Amino acid sequence: SHMPTIDLDTPVHDLVAQQPAIVDVMVAMGLDGVTDPKLLNTVGRFMTLRKGAKMKHIAIADLVQQLQAAGFEVQND
Numbered sequence: 001s002h003m004p005t006i007d008l009d010t011p012v013h014d015l016v017a018q019q020p021a022i023v024d025v026m027v028a029m030g031l032d033g034v035t036d037p038k039l040l041n042t043v044g045r046f047m048t049l050r051k052g053a054k055m056k057h058i059a060i061a062d063l064v065q066q067l068q069a070a071g072f073e074v075q076n077d
Contacts, residue, residue, distance in 0.1 A: 003073040008060070012052065013044035025070045029063060030056050050076075 004019050012034055015022055026034045031052050033039045053063045064077045 003071055005073045005075055006049070006067055007075045008050040008063075009048050009076050011045050012047050012049065013040050015049070016040060016044070019072070021070065022067070022072065025066050025072070026052075029053075029058055029066055031058070 004021075006015060006019065006022065012026075012031075016034060023034055026032070026049075031049075033043065033047075033052075049063060050060065052058075053060055060077060064074045067074050
């Protein structure tokens with residue numbers, strides 16, 4: 001079975017469009033702006049998981065671990 005791949009440098013807006021399940025992981029990590037459609041359509045177009053994690057002081061390693069636990073494969077970590 002092929003796991004969906006997440007790239008930490010893809011805009012969040014695109015990630016959510018491709019992989020709606022990622023929203024739950026992001027919210028669990030405290031990246032809850034992703035639940036706001038207005039934010040997703042504005043900030044989400046240039047905000048990436050890497051930038052978001054940095055802003056919220058979340059270690060990339062932790063983010064990657066959570067994504068992997070949710071069944072995602074992570075690129076560019």
